[in-house]
Amino acid sequence: MEEPVPKNYYCSICKKHHDILLPKDLVKNRESYPFAHIFLHKLEGSSSSIDDVGADILTTLYIDANLAIRGSEVKKLAACDIISKDDSKNIVTELMEEMARLQDELTRIQKENNDLKMELDQLKSSK
Numbered sequence: 001m002e003e004p005v006p007k008n009y010y011c012s013i014c015k016k017h018h019d020i021l022l023p024k025d026l027v028k029n030r031e032s033y034p035f036a037h038i039f040l041h042k043l044e045g046s047s048s049s050i051d052d053v054g055a056d057i058l059t060t061l062y063i064d065a066n067l068a069i070r071g072s073e074v075k076k077l078a079a080c081d082i083i084s085k086d087d088s089k090n091i092v093t094e095l096m097e098e099m100a101r102l103q104d105e106l107t108r109i110q111k112e113n114n115d116l117k118m119e120l121d122q123l124k125s126s127k
Contacts, residue, residue: 009072013057014044027067034062034070043076 004021011018018041026037043055055076062071 005067007067007069009059009061009069011041011057011059011072011074013074013076016044022063022067024067027063027065030065033065037061037063 002024004023006019007022008017008019010016022037027033027035038058038060040056041059043057058075058077060073061069064070
């Protein structure tokens with residue numbers, strides 16, 4: 001695996017330069033350049049209100065084909081969650097239902113497997 005490339009960008013909210021590591025293959029197979037690379041970082045810095053320290057900052061970097069950062073946009077999120085509580089509840093509910101379905105299927109397959117093993121053992125012992 002190739003070593004990631006260190007890059008630096010300025011966050012106008014934190015009023016700080018941040019060092020990040022970008023994978024070299026991040027630029028591969030893009031439809032156009034510069035492209036947007038989006039991630040979160042935590043609000044840092046003493047210039048921030050104590051209530052804001054640690055808040056999520058949505059960061060968009062615009063990266064060219066040479067992995068150079070051509071621009072950035074930062075936005076402090078109003079709440080800590082990117083996904084609404086209702087959406088996350090729906091996602092968790094769906095995942096839990098799918099896990100239950102898969103567990104039932106696993107139990108059914110294990111029972112079938114045990115039944116087949118017993119049938120095989122009976123066939124072997126009757127010979």
